[in-house]
Amino acid sequence: MEKALLSETMFRALPLGSVKPAGWLLNQLHIQAEGLTGHLHEHWKDVGPDNGWLGGEGDSWERGPYYLDGLLPLAYLLEDDHLIAKVQPWIEWTLQSQKKDGSFGPSHLKTVNTEVEDQDWWQDFIMLKVLTQYEEVTHDERVIPFMLKYCHYLKAALLKYPLKEWAMARGADLLLSIQWLYERTGEDSLIELAEQVREQTMDWSTLFDHFPFWRKQKEWDHRIHVVNVAMGIKAPAVFYRQTQNDWEKESVYKGIKSLMTYHGQAHGMFSGDEWLSGTHPSQGVELCAVVEYMFSMENLVRILGDGKFADILEKVAFNALPATISPDWDAHQYDQQVNQIICNAARRPWINAPDSNIFGLEPNFGCCTSNMHQGWPKFVASLWMATQDKGLAAISYAPCQVVTTVAEEVEAQLDVKTDYPFREQVSIKLTLSENTEFPMYLRVPEWCEALEIKINEERQQVETMNQGFAIVKRLWHDGDCIEVTLPMQVQFEERNNLAVSVTRGPLVYALPLGEQWVRVQERERFHDWEIYPKKAWHYALLTQAEPQSRFTKDKVERQPFALDNAPIKLIVKGRLISNWIMENNSAGDPPLNPIPYPHAPIETLELIPYGAARLRIAEFPALY
C-alpha cells in the first residue's frame, strides 16, 4: 500500500469555538480576562501599542505573538466583543505586513553591511498558530492564502537560512501549522516543506528514544531547556504523521517515562529552573513549561488517541497551572516549587534569578508574562474532540458546552454539567437535530478503577475499551442524558527516597502553610509580592493512617484555587520532625529516615488541592 503523505490523527480537534467553557472553568476564564490577560497591554509596554507586531518600534520577537496565542482564544471563547476588538489590530497588522515575497511580520533580518547575516524564524511559528485559531473561529478568507504564500516563501528561504537555535528546537510547532494547512488545501508542496522542516528540527525522537539526561543540568543547551523539552515531547508524534515510523511514536512514551523518572515532580510535570533539574521537590518548574506541556498533551492525545496523555493534561491543568498564578490573576511566578515554603527574592539552587519564585508582573524574565495566557483557553478548546468514525471523544470531564456535528451532518449539542475534578459526578445532556447512531468515547482515567456510566438512569456495561476510552455506540435520542461517575480514591504516591505525595483523582493535595502576602514593588496595577508562611512546614505523614476526604463547601466557589476556597480537604495524620531543615532558602531534601521531635504529638492535618496553596508542602517524608 502506498504510504499516505500525512497519516490520519486518531482524533480531530474541533474548530475553536465549538467547545465553550461552563461552570467553574468559565469563571476561570473570566478571572483571567479581568486580570493579566485582559489588561496586560495597558500595563506592560512589551505588548503595548509600541510592539513591533502593531507596527511599533518595541519588542518584535516572541512576546506579541505569545500574548495573542492566549488572548485570541480567550476573547472568542468568552464571546467578549471588547476583548475581540483588542485582538483585531494585531491580526490586521500581521495580515497586512505580508510582503510580495510572502514573508511577514516585523523585520528580523540582521544585516551586516547590507548583507543579510541571520534570520530568526521562531516568532513566525507562534503567529501562525494564532492565525490557525483565528481562521477556525472567524473563517476569515484571507488567512489560508496568506499562509500558503508564506509557506512557498519559506521553502526557498529555509535553504539559505535554515532553522537554528530556538526555531530548530521548536520546529514541531511550525509543523502543526503546515499540517493544519495541508489538511485544508491538500497541496502536496506543503508536505515537501514539512519534510524540509522536520529534517531541520532537532531530532527529539532519538533524544527521547535514548534519553541521556539523568541528572540535574547546568550547561546552556537547547536540548535540556525545560520549555524546549515540554514542547519537544510532542515532536516525535508530529514527525510520525509524516514518517510513519512506529519507533517515533514509541519514543514519546519512553520520553515521558524518562522525564518522570529522572526529573519528575508530584504535580505531573518535570522540573526545570531553566535546565532539567532533577526530582528534588524544591527545584523549580517554569510557567512557560507548564502551558507548553499542556499544549503538547493536547496534541498528543489528538494524534495518538491515548487517554494517558489526557491524564497528564488534567493533572498539570488542575494543579501546576493554577498554583503558579495568583487567585485573582494579577501576578504569576516564573518558577514554582512542589515544596514551596517561602516565595521571596533569595538565592536558590538554580540558574534563574533570585526573584523567580515571587509572584509578580515579570519575575526573572518576561516570557511567562506573555506566554501564560494560552493555558486555560486551549485546554477548553481540547475538552472534546471528533473521532474518525464520526463520533465524539471526552478528553477531559471539565464543565463545558459542545456544539458540533456528528454522524452524517446531524447537529449535536452536549451540555456537560459538573464540578469535576472537585466532585465525582458528570452529567452530559444531548440535544440532537435528529436521532442518530454514533460512537461516544468516554475517557477512563488510569486512576479510576470503577468508572460507572448510566444512560437515562440505566447502568451500562462498557464493552469496548480502546487506549483509555470506553466506547459507547448506540442510537442516541434527543434529550438523552449520560451520567458518568468517577470514584476517586485517596492515594499515597511513592516518590524518590520513599517520600510520598497525596492524590485523589486528578488532584494533588498539599499542606497549606498560611500566606502573608507582602507587596515589594508597587505599580499602577500588577504589583510584585513575596509570600511568607504562618505555620510550620516540616511534617512527616503517617502513611498507615487512613486519610479521609471532606467536602468543605456546598458549592464550588468562583475561584476554587484559593487558600480559603478549597472545595474539598483531605484529613491526614502527621508529626513534626527534627531532621528536615531549610537548605538554600527552600525546604531541604525530605529525609529518608524522618525523626519525630521526641514530644511531638501525632497531629491531624488538613490538606487542600495543590492549586489552591501558594505556600505548601506536597512531597512529604513518610513515617511508618
Ligand SMILES: [Zn+2]
Ligand atoms: Zn517563561
